[in-house]
Amino acid sequence: PAFSLFIFTIARDPLRIIILIAGAFFWLVSLLLSSLIWFIAVKASDPQDEQLQKGLLIFGVMFSVLLQEAFRFLYYKLLRKAIEGLVALSEDGCSPISIQQMAYVAGVGFGLMSGAFSMINLLADSLGPGTVGIHGDSQLYFLTSAFMTMVLIFLHTFWGILFFHGCEHRRWWEIAAVVIMHLTVSGLSFCNPLYVGSLVPSYLLMVAAAAWAYLLSGGSAQNLRRFLLCKC
Amino acid sequence: MITFMNNSDSEEEPCNERTSLMSAESPPVPSYQDGLQASEAGEAQAHRKRRAGSSRGPNNIAGGEMSGSGVPVRESALENEEEELTLKYGAKHVIMLFVPVTLCMIVVVATIKSVRFYTEKNGQLIYTPFSEDTPSVGQRLLNSVLNTIVMISVIIVMTVFLVLLYKYRCYKFIHGWLILSSLMLLFLFTYIYLGEVLKTYNVAMDYPTLFIVIWNFGAVGMICIHWKGPLQLQQAYLIMISALMALVFIKYLPEWSAWVILGAISIYDLMAVLCPKGPLRMLVETAQERNEPIFPALIYSSAMMWTVGMAKPDTAARGPSQQTWDAAEDGREHLRSPSHAESQMSETRSAVPTRPITSSEELEEEERGVKLGLGDFIFYSVLVGKAAATASGDWNTTLACFVAILIGLCLTLLLLAVFKKALPALPISITFGLIFYFSTDNLVRPFMDTLASHQLYI
Numbered sequence: 001p002a003f004s005l006f007i008f009t010i011a012r013d014p015l016r017i018i019i020l021i022a023g024a025f026f027w028l029v030s031l032l033l034s035s036l037i038w039f040i041a042v043k044a045s046d047p048q049d050e051q052l053q054k055g056l057l058i059f060g061v062m063f064s065v066l067l068q069e070a071f072r073f074l075y076y077k078l079l080r081k082a083i084e085g086l087v088a089l090s091e092d093g094c095s096p097i098s099i100q101q102m103a104y105v106a107g108v109g110f111g112l113m114s115g116a117f118s119m120i121n122l123l124a125d126s127l128g129p130g131t132v133g134i135h136g137d138s139q140l141y142f143l144t145s146a147f148m149t150m151v152l153i154f155l156h157t158f159w160g161i162l163f164f165h166g167c168e169h170r171r172w173w174e175i176a177a178v179v180i181m182h183l184t185v186s187g188l189s190f191c192n193p194l195y196v197g198s199l200v201p202s203y204l205l206m207v208a209a210a211a212w213a214y215l216l217s218g219g220s221a222q223n224l225r226r227f228l229l230c231k232c
Numbered sequence: 233m234i235t236f237m238n239n240s241d242s243e244e245e246p247c248n249e250r251t252s253l254m255s256a257e258s259p260p261v262p263s264y265q266d267g268l269q270a271s272e273a274g275e276a277q278a279h280r281k282r283r284a285g286s287s288r289g290p291n292n293i294a295g296g297e298m299s300g301s302g303v304p305v306r307e308s309a310l311e312n313e314e315e316e317l318t319l320k321y322g323a324k325h326v327i328m329l330f331v332p333v334t335l336c337m338i339v340v341v342a343t344i345k346s347v348r349f350y351t352e353k354n355g356q357l358i359y360t361p362f363s364e365d366t367p368s369v370g371q372r373l374l375n376s377v378l379n380t381i382v383m384i385s386v387i388i389v390m391t392v393f394l395v396l397l398y399k400y401r402c403y404k405f406i407h408g409w410l411i412l413s414s415l416m417l418l419f420l421f422t423y424i425y426l427g428e429v430l431k432t433y434n435v436a437m438d439y440p441t442l443f444i445v446i447w448n449f450g451a452v453g454m455i456c457i458h459w460k461g462p463l464q465l466q467q468a469y470l471i472m473i474s475a476l477m478a479l480v481f482i483k484y485l486p487e488w489s490a491w492v493i494l495g496a497i498s499i500y501d502l503m504a505v506l507c508p509k510g511p512l513r514m515l516v517e518t519a520q521e522r523n524e525p526i527f528p529a530l531i532y533s534s535a536m537m538w539t540v541g542m543a544k545p546d547t548a549a550r551g552p553s554q555q556t557w558d559a560a561e562d563g564r565e566h567l568r569s570p571s572h573a574e575s576q577m578s579e580t581r582s583a584v585p586t587r588p589i590t591s592s593e594e595l596e597e598e599e600r601g602v603k604l605g606l607g608d609f610i611f612y613s614v615l616v617g618k619a620a621a622t623a624s625g626d627w628n629t630t631l632a633c634f635v636a637i638l639i640g641l642c643l644t645l646l647l648l649a650v651f652k653k654a655l656p657a658l659p660i661s662i663t664f665g666l667i668f669y670f671s672t673d674n675l676v677r678p679f680m681d682t683l684a685s686h687q688l689y690i
Contacts, residue, residue, distance in 0.1 A: 017327055018642060025639045028632055032671050035679035042678075057682060113635070117680060120627040 016105045023075060023109020023160075030071035031117065034064035065186050068110070069179045072160065075106055076167050107160020111153035119149045151202045155185060158209040181205055326645050329604055330638060332471050336609050337637075339475040340617040341630060344482065349428040376488035380496045383489075387500070388511075395511045399518050414457060414473070418450040421476045474606050478613035482621060490618055494662055497611060501656040608657040612637050615665045619673075628680060632672040636664035 038060035042053070079102050159178045166174030185202050366372050397406050423446055430437050453469045455461060485493065504510040619633040620626075640661025648655050 017330065021330075021635060021638050021642070024635050028635055028668070031676060031679075032668070035676040036671070038679050039675050060679065061683070116631055117628055118684070120631065 016101070019079070019102055019105045020109040020112070022078075023106040024113035026071045026075045027068065027110045027113040030067045031064065031114075034060065034067045037063055061186050062183065065182050066179070068114075069163075069182060072106070072110065072163055073167070073175075076164055079106065079164075103161045103164030104157065105160075106164070107157035108153075110160060111156030114156060115149045115153040118152070119145065148202065151206050152185070155181070155202070155206050155209060158206070158213040161213040162209065181209065326642060329641060329645070332467060333604075333609060333612055333638070333641065334634075336471045336475050336478070336613050337616045337634060339471070340478050340482070340613040341620045343425075343429070343475070343479055344617050344620045347428050347432045349431070349483070372488060376486065376492050379486070379489040380492045383493055384496050384500055387497075391504070392511045395515045395518075398515060411454075411458065414454065415450070417473055417476060418453045419446060421480060422446055422449060425476060425479070470606060471609070474609035475613060478610045478617055481610065481614045482617045485614075487618075487622060490614065491666065494611060494615055495666060498656075498659040498662040501658040505656040604657060608661075611658060612661060612665070615662060615669070619665075619669050628677060629669060629672045632668045632676070633665045636668040637661045640664040 038056065041056050041060065083102070159182065162174055163178045166172065166178070185205060188201050366375060394406065423442075426442065426446065452461075452465075453473075456466045456469050457473075481490070504512045507513065615637065616630060616633050620630045640663070641657070644655060644657050644660050647660075
């Protein structure tokens with residue numbers, strides 16, 4: 001679904017593609033830094049201690065989330081400046097792309113990159129021979145991974161919109177809400193393989209974030225109804 | 233090299249008249265190409281104010297951050313109304329380069345992942361005489377550095393040779409050389425490639441069919457690249473050639489040498505294009521003096537080329553074939569003075585020889601293209617292909633390198649817009665790519681693997 005989002009909404013406009021790739025790049029850099037920290041921490045600690053490793057992993061995850069949000073903020077700053085540049089360069093005084101569109105594209109960029117990194121090795125392995133969960137792990141590994149990745153991609157998209165909106169209007173509580181949501185979702189994934197614990201709340205959060213982002217983007221229940229009614 | 237191609241109505245513009253593009257060949261030439269476009273655009277830019285508009289384009293994205301330094305430049309750009317029209321197409325240029333680079337990389341990665349042949353070590357090129365099978369790390373490092381030195385010196389020698397040939401107007405020789413090498417590429421390497429692919433998928437093929445297929449492919453390729461052909465077919469052929477070349481490199485360059493060579497090539501590129509004493513600079517100046525296109529050479533162009541060519545009276549006079557190359561030169565010199573007078577009346581000029589194509593000329597006024605040297609394609613693909621072949625993190629590393637290269641390309645185009653002269657396309661992208669490759673392979677991979685095994689998500 002994320003890929004189809006890409007094709008339908010982004011691939012037309014070259015500017016959006018550039019923003020997308022740049023967003024992916026920022027996510028990548030944040031991942032790099034967070035894995036650097038984790039790596040150092042692991043190397044500096046005792047590899048035999050299971051609990052410590054687990055704890056370090058959790059720490060690594062949280063730190064990575066915080067870094068991701070920090071990079072989202074940096075990206076926001078960059079895009080703000082870019083908008084000014086675009087406005088100055090364009091002929092009729094208004095930018096060819098609005099900050100909300102940029103927010104959306106940036107969110108998709110982040111999401112795609114994170115999704116790709118989460119899923120792609122799995123996909124490659126799934127092409128090969130083997131049985132899922134042969135060592136007593138869950139048999140639904142692939143499925144749940146796929147769903148989790150999808151929800152994460154969507155969440156990144158919505159968080160992008162919310163985050164940028166919060167930065168635009170200086171509503172710090174929105175930004176804080178995004179960060180907290182991200183932390184929550186990552187934290188929920190610790191419940192794996194108890195999938196009920198992680199997937200369901202994540203989806204609920206996603207729906208909430210979707211509604212919020214939709215409202216922020218100027219949609220409303222009326223629009224939704226009109227859209228649905230027109231179609232059928 | 234990255235350069236802008238302005239399809240506007242000036243005759244001195246060498247880029248416009250290029251109707252023949254040739255394929256990448258032996259190792260030296262690609263890197264020569266890297267600088268080539270530098271010079272290309274250098275002189276092109278010198279002749280044109282209008283292009284400033286199109287060069288603004290890629291500035292759009294991070295234009296804001298340059299707002300401080302860019303303002304005075306931008307003021308002058310804004311004065312010219314025509315330039316503003318082309319601003320919209322700025323991002324399009326970036327995409328026009330993204331797509332072929334992406335395609336090339338995809339082809340290379342797909343082949344690497346599926347066909348075993350290209351990851352087996354079957355020997356080395358004579359350009360890299362030192363083997364890397366030595367037991368100690370220090371020895372291996374030394375060998376790879378020596379390999380790099382050999383390779384780079386070969387490239388430098390070939391480049392200087394080419395510049396000398398160009399300086400002394402041995403065009404036929406250069407032509408013959410390029411034709412020969414593209415012949416070899418199109419036929420021999422394609423044959424090997426097809427053979428390996430068919431072997432991998434266990435498809436039976438008889439020799440006559442193979443002969444016909446390769447003959448058609450090669451013949452159409454030669455025509456397309458050296459003469460005239462539909463733009464997209466030309467682009468497709470160039471991409472395939474670059475991919476083939478990159479695959480050859482990936483196969484035959486030993487591991488550490490490949491990375492050191494990549495680094496060294498980008499440094500060389502930087503120096504050859506920007507230093508005043510570089511051979512490529514000399515090439516630019518010579519070509520500028522003679523006011524002719526630097527070379528019918530190894531570049532990828534992203535916009536309508538031959539339609540532009542057909543709409544220009546001087547290229548019409550030049551004729552499509554390469555045999556008239558020398559005559560064309562004189563023809564062009566001769567034509568420049570009368571057409572100068574006509575350039576004021578752009579309509580008459582375009583109306584004279586090409587009445588039916590005037591519409592396309594109006595179109596091409598808007599279409600400004602960007603040119604990228606084929607050597608750049610090749611080395612980007614080598615980087616990504618090596619990442620795909622040798623990284624244990626598999627797709628993550630490949631993806632990371634891919635994004636890094638694209639971002640590097642973006643930044644380079646941005647700088648191109650700011651500096652408005654030809655720039656080496658390799659250094660930034662390759663640097664990013666190398667950084668990301670090594671860091672992703674060593675740092676991110678264990679992290680992601682651990683996360684995936686616990687099914688945690690960040």
